Amino acid sequence: MLKIRQILSVFLLFSLSLLLVVGCQIYRGDQVLNEKPIVIGYSTWVGWWPWAIAEEEGLFTANKVNVQLKWFDGYLESLQALAAGQLDGNCQTLNDTIAFAADAVNGEVVVLVNDNSAGNDKIIVSEEINKVEDLRGKKVAVEEGVVDDFLLALALEKHGMSREDVEIVPLETGAAVLSFVTGKVDAVGAFAPFWLTAFQRSGSKELVSSKDFPGAIADLLVVSQKFIDEQPQQVQAIVKTWFDIREFMQKNPKRANEILAKRANVTVEDLKKFEAGVKFFTLEDNLEAFSPGNNMKHMPYAAQKIGDFLLKFKFTEKLPDINKIFNNHFVKALAGKQS
Structure with a gap:
């Protein structure tokens, strides 16, 4: 009888453990994803439309991360949503991150440079x-x-x-x-x-x-500090997904343009008018942008310049700690894996 009870106890413990694991994760084949979707906001900008490719082509799933993209017709609404803690991350410019980060309930941290505006x-x-x-x-x-x-x-x-x-x-x-x-x-x-x-x-x-004005308008993926603290591996997976998107765009330009045009609600012909006005960033470009420097190509320098502008014209009453809004860990980790 004792042996039977021991077997039953082990079985119950195993079952409870399995339930706990399933309660936190979704199994899709041999892939494990977070059950609660990570919600990332994005809006109408050339450098952010490519996120739709990850959704259409299953690139988030391929990187074992469950992401729900949330489209905002109004860019300002997306900024307000991240600051209020309604999103895990958002696509926004450095200018607007400086403006909103100080009052964001969960903090705001730049983890990736998607592109720089180069004429758009x-x-x-x-x-x-x-x-x-x-x-x-x-x-x-x-x-x-x-x-x-x-x-x-x-x-x-x-x-x-x-x-x-x-x-x-x-x-x-x-x-x-x-x-x-x-x-x-x-x-x-x-x-x-x-x-x-x-x-x-x-x-x-x-x-x-x-x-x-090269470097003056940096377009970014910004996530909450809470998200980084609680799910750093998922942040890493999302950053990796971005570069998988870029690879897909280079290898499948026709399909990529179809997805981008649909998301942007423009024709493929109009989409091509925007190509010259955006400089998509490589990993190396990211590393340079996160590094200190004395011109607008370096985000810490640009952030100071932007902060002066926001204070001068009273668009904000306080600035975030510049040292806390940049986290290059994720691009550095990815660059290390590829070196």
């Missing part, structure tokens, strides 16, 4: 404006405090002017473009694909673009 952010102007100095006293529609407002500030500063020299019309990017097209403002700051619409105004032209 633009200041587009009406026919009579031919140089930056011509913007003096003109109405410029921008989404206040975010990337194209920063681009405008850099352009004005380069030509001895400041934001106070123009009349800022604060509008969400889509509304800003509409205001420009209908002639209510003289210039607009817009990113892809919105600037396609801006150019529908007769005589409109590009005055400045992010190509003129």
